[in-house]
Amino acid sequence: MVRLNDELSSTTAYLHDLESTNQSQQNLSPFTKIKGRSPVLKDAINLANKVSKTDAPVLITGESGVGKELFAEGIHNAGKRSNHPFVAINCGAIPTALFESELFGYEQGAFTGAIKGGKKGKFDAAKGGTIFLDEIGEMPLELQVKLLRVLQEKHYYRVSGNEAIPTDVRIIAATNRDLEKMIDEGSFREDLYYRLNVISISIPPLRDRIEDIPELIQLFLKEFSLKYTMPIPRIDPEVMYTFLQHPWQGNIRQLRNMIERMIILASDNEVMKPHHLPKNFVKENNPPTLNIHFEEIKKRNGQGEDEIQYALQKTFGNKAAAAKLLGISRATLYNKLKKYDLKLD
Template identity: 50%
Template sequence: MGEQVEQSSMMLEDREQLLEMYNSIFDIIYNWIVVVDRQGIIRMINSRYCHFLGVEQQEAVGKHVTEIIENTRMHIVAQNGRREIGDIQQIKGNKMIADRIPIYQKGQLIGAVGTVIFKDVVELDAYVKRVGHMEKELDFYKKELKKALGTDNTFDNIIGTSQALQRAMNLAKRVASTKSNVLLLGESGTGKGLFASAIHNASPRSEYPLIKVNCAAIPSELLESELFGYEGGAFTGAKKGGKPGKFELAHKSSIFLDEIGDLPLNMQAKLLKVLQEKEIERVGGVKSQKVDIRIIAATNRNLEEMVKEKTFREDLYYRLNVINIRIPSLRERKEDIPMLADYLIRKTAKEMDRFVTEISPAAMRCLVEYQWPGNIRELENVIERAFNLVDKEAGITLKQLPTYLVAEQETEAVYAETSLKEAVEAVERKTISRCLNETMGNKYQTARLLGISRTSLYEKMEKYGIEVSK
């Protein structure tokens, strides 16, 4: 019997402490709060509200709400049971924003609670402006993060009007807004990474940064921990607190798996599990976690042939190949080369702070005629190289282009419709390069074949940017 009395006493003491804590919270909370019963009599009101009204709590409690708060509707809500949210109420000359909510107990209406959220409309305006400012800051930092990660590209950054490119772009735009996985096919340097960024930034996931992984660049023994992350102490050298993997970082976003054809078979199986179960498990971890990701994969390899050769899983191939987009090589869209060259010249001029604005007709013809095995990446390198060789000229001419690129073209194609000076330089360049090849790079013999001194040969080689392979 004594134990029961002691337990009851402890329970009563706990309830009293809990009630005291509730009262303290009610009294110090920032918002002004009042509670009335069904008849509109004030049962509770916090000290902040009383201080504004100029009354004592003991004086307010027990009186009808209309006697204490002007323009109140608390007694009406306590009667009709209909909540009033965001109502503007004027008290002591101040326009305030109030909420009035009915209180039910066991299904019966027993009163109402009212809160003043904003003490005046000016406070609301300041709050809205503050939130708007925070949203702008957040948007700014999101954009800066995308720039830092190199993932801020859109379809506007894809240069070209050729039919082959437009077909690829139109399909990419159509599937960007879906959740389907995308497989980008194309040679190295065609712009698969640019397409991946554009697809992501045109999708509902664009709020989050695109996570990029080059499957060929990461050693196979590190690939699992890079993709899935690891727990602390999972292996020698692991960080104390562990590390999230790329899939974890891509939650609610997209992950770009470049060179997917280089993924080892054991990792292909793990990737398939992620696609099927939508969950991952860190290396050394004991529990799985759900991930919401969209995969954009890319390869320059023939995955169908790899499936036949059993070097790429057939089930994974079909999981990835929901939508496949073939990006044309540069030689398949040569009509885009002038536009691309112009874009790259302006871009490089800005990056290198050099005043180079144009390219000569002969040099442009040379770019168009070349086959570009390295695609856009090779074209970009050629433009950058030309910038480093431009002296006082404000434009790129034949002499700034690599020897191999110019020598591949027929002489007529190179200097047709050019100035006499450019035509002579093109012939000189090609003749010197041919002689150097014939003499296996021997400059003494080359000078003798050309009938010029070695000093003259060195000067012309430097002028035309001719280098001898070692």
């Protein structure tokens, strides 16, 4: 059975889909949902925490599946608007014809099929709180103009309405697109970009913080074992090694789905081995993604102290996976640990 080091085993089981049961615990950080201890992730969290103390617009960038909405929620919960609504809008999921009425609402008789008495929009629903505009790069140009006008004038009109309604929301936007490139191509407004991009937070992809993978695996194993009332399966070191090397194009969302699949398909007390992984997943695996720095250490020192320390760091102290990464037996690794007087804290 793969045993992660003491630091990993002591992590809290504060599960993504069970957050509502713990909201009353005041000692939890607003960013508790975001799991990982890598320096690049900590830098992003620290910046988000600083920004949360203000009302400045924030643009969160990063690949699909890195957790942009979790950062937006954290900023909201850490700020002065935390007692008011957090309303998320997927700009790519709302039909263009309905987008304006979804954001700003509409008056009675605005169009065929309109609800009697009209309907409030997302800006009304988020009053005093935060609106999270996810996938802002998917917003059509004609709607970008209307959003820009609301941000500039700080009021909006419902569809078919004549009354100017003051805005009282914080704006956080997110995208996995290159907005500057879209500006050059004429598909995103430059003035809206600068309105939204007062503070920019870049969320690193999972392949740039592989030291967080073991902690995320433990989190998801606990989550789905509870969801499906099944025992937590054991992870073979080769599977852990494969996970650490994988490019994870779908990032944390892909890892989470993989762990859910493993929980569903696992038999009682079964050890999860490479043959349990989907064939296409194994084909996608790319050994060089682990880290170029590691290859440089190997060339310089062979199986020296630096290489061993780096392997242990990248496998989160997992000796079996570290030995696999180094291409040596566990017995050889233990001998080298003794030789160099290396100990895990």
